[in-house]
Amino acid sequence: MQPDLGPSIRAGAAVAPRRKRFAKRRKTLGYSQEGFANELGVAVSTVARWEAGKTDPQGYLHPKMAKILKVTPEGLADLLTPEVPAPDRSTTYATTPPLGDTDDMKRRDVLSLLAVTGALIAVPSSDKPSPRSGVAASLAETGPELNSHLWKVFSLSDSKQAVYPMVRHQLDLLAKGLEECQSDASRQQLCALVGDLYQLAGEIFFDANRYTDAAHCYTLAASASREAGAFDLWACALTRHAFVELYERRFAVAAPILAAAAQVAERGDRQLSTRHWVAAVQAEAHAGLGNLDATVRALDNAEQVHALAGQLHNGGWLRFDGSRLAEERGTCYLSLGRPDLAEQALTAALSQQLSLRRRGAVLAELAALGAERHDLDQASHYTRAALQLAGQTGSGYIGRKLEGVKNRLVPLLADGRASALHQQISALDSAA
Incomplete structure (x- = not known):
């Protein structure tokens, strides 16, 4: 966990890894920060934040940046990989968390x-x-x-x-x-x-x-x-536990937990969306086990949430209202090896109003879809967008989704673009 440790600790612990190679290349070609910013049409402060490792350049700027810096896309990816600073052994207690506060x-x-x-x-x-x-x-x-x-x-x-x-x-x-x-x-x-x-x-x-x-x-x-x-509360706790197994790809372990959650949810409030959420998660387990028919049935059961009237959830431990079903369908179809159905669902999800965390996850799924199709342009576009949101939010959830992209890139590593993307995701893992 990363709780707020107070101003004095933040001052010493939040030193961002700088992009020294990136700044050096800019200077070597004779560009000041202001001149480089003018060429790209961005603010000088934006370039300064890039070089300080505080933010990442947006994906659409990469081709122009590579051209200005006279490097390949792979070379640009290398320049944009932050250098992690060596620990400062002289740091005092005022800027270093005490041993007991790790x-x-x-x-x-x-x-x-x-x-x-x-x-x-x-x-x-x-x-x-x-x-x-x-x-x-x-x-x-x-x-x-x-x-x-x-x-x-x-x-x-x-x-x-x-x-x-x-x-x-x-x-x-x-x-x-x-x-x-x-x-x-x-x-x-x-x-x-x-x-x-x-x-x-x-x-x-x-x-x-x-x-x-x-x-x-x-x-x-x-x-x-x-x-x-509290049956609905109980069913939701079981469903969240099953999520842990799903993300470890232990689908056969998740399935009986979800079956128990479904039984408990049937004893809950029929006006709440609990049982429909359980069905949506069951769909992911069925997809992981390769059962298309069971996946479709579970997703159809989850869709019935839209027939409920009144207050469907409490906004806390129960937040399912069916608005995520498009992205959940996309995840299931991608797992089942149905890229045609997956892309349709994920594109629909991306058109919705999503939190940064959810948007990053959908972008990562679209990147994985591109890698699955050996479409490195699509994989590159969506991976970089997802990496930017992962860095912005610090969310391990997005990072975990990007792991799926990384695994699908392995057969394509002979291509320099795939290798560069693989390295960028690995750099995120190392930072995390």
Whole structure:
């Protein structure tokens, strides 16, 4: 995770890798930053940000940049690969995170809290009065609204990890609330809040490509939701757990989890979209197993969400409204080796209003489609656009989609363009 560590740490830790080779080539050809910017029709500050490694040039500028710098497209890709600076051994505590504040320590911190919360859910509190009385009552009053707010912040944030500190604080309060003596009704309400927020914690881990940690969070979320008697919440936690297996391409493992989620969802609120979301995810599992007929049936079941009236979801742990079905169809058809159907669905998805994270994922799928067809122009165009959004958002979700592009480029590496794209995606992996 990458929570905000404060101004002094950010000042020392956020040194972007610079593009020294790119700047050197510009200077060698006699261009100042201003002159180079004028040739391209961009602002001088834009060129400065490129060379500082803070932003990437947009894909449509690459041909003109290569011409000005008198390099091949592959040569330009090499120039644009940032050089990672060597660590500064002289850095002091004022600009370096303390040893106890590392990413691994934060991870263990959350997993320890998860273990404690799991125990509190499994073993109801005793009748002995709690010295911290009042936490549970406060959470019952403010918890639902705060959880909903955190989901909204997560949804709107370009960098999903930025939400982590707030989520971590609320998870700690929920654990304290569960320690208190409480009525069965109060305990059920707290378990529902835990089932809700641990799904959000899992989403944060999932976006950072920490799939095992995400799975732990989803497992606890499912247990807490079961204790709360909240079937829709429970089904969503199981579905998110199955997503972890899908992204590890363990389709045979995901399928029974989703079958269980479908059974649980059938006991939920028929006015909510839960069972339709489960069907949409089941389609991905069927596609991974190569079953076209089952995939189409599951997608058709998911499409029935459009027949529902009223409030379909809560915008938090349940957000499925069918608006993503075009991109989900595209993903399924690409997995099934049906590029004709995949391109139609993905192009339709790209025409919609998408978040940066979702747009990056669709662009990566279109790049994979180009690579599958050995169309390197299409693969190059969409890969660079997806890489730019991956860098802008820091999303591991887009990076994971780009891994699919990278794998499909392997048979084409004899072509310099494919090799350059492969290197650019690998550079993203290294940076992550």
